Amino acid sequence: MNRNVDVLWLSISPSLKCFDQRLLATLTQCAPIRRWDYCQTLDEPCSLEAVVAALHEYLCQATTPPRKVHLLGHGVSGVVALMYTRQHPENVASLTLLSVGALPAVNWQAHYYALRRLLPCSREMVLAQMTRLLFGQQPCRLTKAIAQLLSQDLDNHLTLHSLAHHTKISPGGVEVPLLVCSGEFDAIVSFQQQQAWYDWMKPGDRLWVCPQGHHFFQFHHFEAVADAIAQHWQTLSTGSQITFTPHPKR
Numbered sequence: 412m413n414r415n416v417d418v419l420w421l422s423i424s425p426s427l428k429c430f431d432q433r434l435l436a437t438l439t440q441c442a443p444i445r446r447w448d449y450c451q452t453l454d455e456p457c458s459l460e461a462v463v464a465a466l467h468e469y470l471c472q473a474t475t476p477p478r479k480v481h482l483l484g485h486g487v488s489g490v491v492a493l494m495y496t497r498q499h500p501e502n503v504a505s506l507t508l509l510s511v512g513a514l515p516a517v518n519w520q521a522h523y524y525a526l527r528r529l530l531p532c533s534r535e536m537v538l539a540q541m542t543r544l545l546f547g548q549q550p551c552r553l554t555k556a557i558a559q560l561l562s563q564d565l566d567n568h569l570t571l572h573s574l575a576h577h578t579k580i581s582p583g584g585v586e587v588p589l590l591v592c593s594g595e596f597d598a599i600v601s602f603q604q605q606q607a608w609y610d611w612m613k614p615g616d617r618l619w620v621c622p623q624g625h626h627f628f629q630f631h632h633f634e635a636v637a638d639a640i641a642q643h644w645q646t647l648s649t650g651s652q653i654t655f656t657p658h659p660k661r
Contacts, residue, residue, distance in 0.1 A: 418444045421484035421492050425450055426563040430630040437637040451568045462569060463495050470502055485509035485629060486518055487569060500586040505647060507590040507640055510626050512604030516580040519545055519599045519626060520570050538562055544598040545626040584611030590643040592636060594624030617643055
């Protein structure tokens, strides 16, 4: 690891971080990784700006003098990483987004509330449908368990949307090197949303699509995702690149 650069994985959805564990365990074989967890309290408003400000405060206090970080995040965590990078590019060495479309606010929560408005059925049935959209067809018991995690995420953690409000985030790129990772069969970040990233990419930026992957593709395809991220890090300029050790193939 370059002494002036760290790797930071953002975890804004504690109920769903179990789907990141295998990817992070694999990536730590390539480079040391820190994880920043943000837990929304019941008394706090759902404010994207507040989370970005908290991340900035953390990064300013984590090291003296402040060091650039390679930021990574999936879903709403990736949206936070994107917004932070737009505001503070001087603190970011590179940005890696997983399951974040060119219209960043169009996430699984937006789809959930759209289904709630359209379908005359219970919350439980909509969450079961969301589970199939996010993970593909799963056994009944696993579908129920995942639906419970999604419910916890909606009720207890940062969400950009509600039945009464829909957050909008302007499309656009960032000044730093960018890697966008998506699933081939992602029902949330559609093919059109994936391809639209090319309108905002600079030379050296990259879009990588995980074969057979759904919205949480990092759970089932963690080794392929880790390889794509590590290869991107290798291509970065010498001043900010990570010295990593490729993980052994199984």
